[in-house]
Amino acid sequence: MTFVTVNTVSEFLCFLAAIFFLYGEKVTAWKLFIPFLLLTCAVEIGGIYIREYMRIYNYPIYNVYLLFECGFTSYFFYYLYKPYHYKALWLLSWLGVFAAMYVGELFYNNFGRFTSHTATVMSVVFVLASLYFYYLKLKDEHFEPLLFSAPFWWVSGTLFFYFGSTVCNIFSDYLAEHERIRSVRYIIFNILDIIMYIFWSYAFLCRYRQRKSSPSLG
Amino acid sequence: MQISSKEIISLIGLTSIIFLIAPLFLILYVLSYNRRKKKHHEETLILQKNFETELLKTQMEVQEQTLKTVAYDLHDNIGQLLSLTTITLSSINLNDSRNTAEKIALVEDLTLRSIKEVKALSRLLHGEEIVSKGLSAAIEFELEWLKRSEKFEITFEHNNMAIISDNAKDTILFRLFQEIINNIIQHAKATGIIINLEAIEDTLKLTIRDNGVGFDVDEILKRKGGMGLHNIKRRSAMINGTASIVSTKLNGTIITINVPYK
Numbered sequence: 192m193t194f195v196t197v198n199t200v201s202e203f204l205c206f207l208a209a210i211f212f213l214y215g216e217k218v219t220a221w222k223l224f225i226p227f228l229l230l231t232c233a234v235e236i237g238g239i240y241i242r243e244y245m246r247i248y249n250y251p252i253y254n255v256y257l258l259f260e261c262g263f264t265s266y267f268f269y270y271l272y273k274p275y276h277y278k279a280l281w282l283l284s285w286l287g288v289f290a291a292m293y294v295g296e297l298f299y300n301n302f303g304r305f306t307s308h309t310a311t312v313m314s315v316v317f318v319l320a321s322l323y324f325y326y327l328k329l330k331d332e333h334f335e336p337l338l339f340s341a342p343f344w345w346v347s348g349t350l351f352f353y354f355g356s357t358v359c360n361i362f363s364d365y366l367a368e369h370e371r372i373r374s375v376r377y378i379i380f381n382i383l384d385i386i387m388y389i390f391w392s393y394a395f396l397c398r399y400r401q402r403k404s405s406p407s408l409g
Numbered sequence: 410m411q412i413s414s415k416e417i418i419s420l421i422g423l424t425s426i427i428f429l430i431a432p433l434f435l436i437l438y439v440l441s442y443n444r445r446k447k448k449h450h451e452e453t454l455i456l457q458k459n460f461e462t463e464l465l466k467t468q469m470e471v472q473e474q475t476l477k478t479v480a481y482d483l484h485d486n487i488g489q490l491l492s493l494t495t496i497t498l499s500s501i502n503l504n505d506s507r508n509t510a511e512k513i514a515l516v517e518d519l520t521l522r523s524i525k526e527v528k529a530l531s532r533l534l535h536g537e538e539i540v541s542k543g544l545s546a547a548i549e550f551e552l553e554w555l556k557r558s559e560k561f562e563i564t565f566e567h568n569n570m571a572i573i574s575d576n577a578k579d580t581i582l583f584r585l586f587q588e589i590i591n592n593i594i595q596h597a598k599a600t601g602i603i604i605n606l607e608a609i610e611d612t613l614k615l616t617i618r619d620n621g622v623g624f625d626v627d628e629i630l631k632r633k634g635g636m637g638l639h640n641i642k643r644r645s646a647m648i649n650g651t652a653s654i655v656s657t658k659l660n661g662t663i664i665t666i667n668v669p670y671k
Contacts, residue, residue, distance in 0.1 A: 325435065336443075337439065350436075369414040383429075
């Protein structure tokens with residue numbers, strides 16, 4: 192039962208929602224959610240396995256996962272901004288900055304810790320990206336029913352997760368030092384995971400409905 | 410004062426909760442703004458629909474006015490010419506060759522005049538095309554018919570109108586012009602009409618002045634029908650314009666319509 196946690200269950204349910212709602216999807220950005228969530232589930236299970244059964248630190252697996260998380264989320268934001276004539280140069284610049292910070296922090300820690308500072312900066316960038324998406328939506332004169340808009344709910348879930356985790360990320364070193372296993376950080380991340388995956392699952396449902404009502408989407 | 414780690418952790422937990430509530434309010438704000446956008450979008454659609462309906466109504470009124478003119482002309486002009494032709498033909502005495510030649514020449518003249526009238530009517534029947542040629546051309550054409558009655562001394566002045574044109578606005582403005590002229594014919598007892606059409610930057614200014622008996626504008630506006638004055642104001646507002654009506658008893662009326670063409 193070690194593997195059944197709030198995180199793993201919420202991730203797995205969201206993965207199932209992705210399979211069900213995005214299987215016939217033609218747009219690559221949406222379809223990529225299936226492998227990405229599969230990877231998320233695998234990393235979570237792998238992390239628990241390494242910690243509980245191999246009795247070693249599991250940060251290397253999360254360090255690798257951070258690359259995929261940043262790459263995919265950044266690409267998806269880029270996909271959402273594309274209709275607003277957003278340039279690929281911004282995406283590439285951000286990925287360049289991220290790579291430099293990531294490699295720098297890995298070397299600074301001698302590959303011996305989780306790259307928490309890079310993860311914190313990434314969270315802040317994703318929060319700004321989410322707010323920028325809202326700004327674009329508010330500025331857009333064209334009306335769109337946001338209650339049924341898949342991108343809106345995906346961004347909302349992402350904003351909840353990265354904004355809500357900012358404090359925990361900033362104080363991650365302190366919390367790691369002073370907390371026990373079932374900690375405030377653990378509870379907060381459980382809540383954030385549940386909120387984000389509910390929002391994402393709803394976003395997949397909206398996308399599915401949109402796809403069914405407009406066959407040209409796939 | 411030393412703060413314990415437990416207190417710091419509680420503070421971190423509390424701050425995180427606040428950081429969770431903030432996006433919630435942001436999402437609610439975006440959704441409520443979007444609802445307002447939807448309402449505005451719907452209102453714009455209704456306005457657009459109303460405008461299209463009104464435009465259609467205006468086009469029909471222009472056609473109706475044209476048909477009335479055609480009917481009057483057929484009865485008063487072409488009808489008279491043809492009656493005269495018939496009478497002339499029936500009075501021909503084939504034995505009186507000199508008189509016959511004169512009468513045939515008269516019949517020929519009457520027939521040519523009838524053809525000319527029919528051609529003019531045919532041009533009038535393409536009322537909408539006339540509006541599409543430009544507002545000043547349409548007004549000029551309409552005034553030609555009015556001049557034939559010889560009841561009014563008409564002056565029409567206009568500057569370079571080619572710069573601005575909008576078919577929908579032209580149609581509505583042309584119909585307003587027709588309504589104002591009809592009012593003058595029916596109620597003003599005027600002998601002179603001065604029409605001025607000028608383009609000032611992106612605004613079109615149509616001024617119609619008569620030397621008739623005038624009327625109390627406020628009193629007329631209070632009435633239900635209001636001589637179509639309400640209609641003039643409403644339709645002007647519909648094309649983002651304004652209509653000013655100035656009238657004093659025994660001193661004539663000036664109606665000015667300003668319409669932005671941007």
